[in-house]
């Protein structure tokens with residue numbers, strides 16, 4: 001079933017990771033709760049215009065090359081009619097020969113000190129096997145694969161498509177109508193295609209629910225090993241969310257937890273969080289999540305002044321105590337981080353660890369509270385909140401840079417206290433696994449498609 005569903009999309013669709021791909025990959029998880037329709041009511045945000053230069057064509061053949069000496073560019077004309085321009089300096093810098101590149105590491109050996117950034121080109125031609133060959137004035141020669149070149153085309157559309165392929169910044173924004181994508185814990189551990197679908201949805205939607213894990217400790221660590229390694233923090237490699245005496249964190253009580261991101265007291269907060277339910281409460285203990293990026297977008301639209309305040313003022317966070325070892329953390333963060341393009345990139349908000357130290361001039365204090373209140377009011381709107389109650393064996397995996405999560409207060413069974421085990425990972429490791437899985441799954445599919453003569 002996996003293959004038949006995914007094969008229709010094959011390599012190109014997977015590379016582009018379109019909305020259809022995510023829907024298909026989710027459907028293929030074969031889990032009842034996992035419905036592609038969950039995505040129909042949500043909005044697509046981010047840059048998703050894939051230009052013609054990014055269209056996944058099977059092979060790119062070079063028709064003609066020439067050097068534009070004045071502009072110091074090499075122009076490649078493709079068989080499909082398009083053309084690409086490559087600066088001389090960039091080509092020389094990225095020569096793939098064994099003298100310039102350490103093949104075993106795919107890493108550059110050529111030193112900046114030895115790179116002539118004003119070098120011209122002696123000869124440029126298309127080789128018999130359709131590669132681009134360049135001879136430089138010092139008679140060093142470089143040969144570039146056509147696919148390699150095409151992918152690195154400098155046109156805005158090609159750059160955008162490649163960046164999307166590498167980083168998957170396209171996101172689906174959602175509200176309370178979201179049906180949380182669900183997959184099977186065992187399948188994710190043992191099936192590469194299921195693991196890929198899980199990580200794609202985690203990136204795009206920000207939350208994926210896994211069912212069918214054993215209701216005993218150690219499962220979040222197994223899941224982290226599936227990806228790479230987990231993120232150690234002062235709360236340990238993994239941590240036990242239980243009602244504890246003399247709790248060193250508000251999570252370790254039975255009280256209500258308002259919507260928050262974890263660990264803004266760290267300048268580099270954990271990117272991804274896993275929570276595994278081992279025992280659930282007798283009463284209460286429901287989980288609540290909101291899409292922080294969607295909330296930030298609503299704030300920007302409804303109250304631009306508040307958005308500007310929360311994306312520009314640095315707020316102090318603090319966390320002090322003893323757990324894995326003793327700690328005394330201080331950090332300074334904007335509540336909403338935006339990237340160079342102005343897109344919301346991270347939410348940093350935990351009211352429990354927001355410091356009483358507030359490093360702002362007097363006149364900015366009240367505007368800051370007004371802005372924060374406006375943001376929290378949006379988060380508390382019922383139409384934005386997804387509520388679910390975890391059962392033993394469920395694992396929720398979510399984007400801690402994007403989602404805010406909370407919990408309702410609870411009363412435990414006296415003999416079986418509520419118990420969740422949690423762990424953190426970082427996005428670099430998760431994205432690394434996602435790219436490897438995509439390459440594995442796509443490579444496999446491409447081969448089968450070819451063998452079956454499709």
Ligand SMILES: [Zn+2]
Nearest residue numbers: 095097099100
């Ligand atoms: Zn070289």
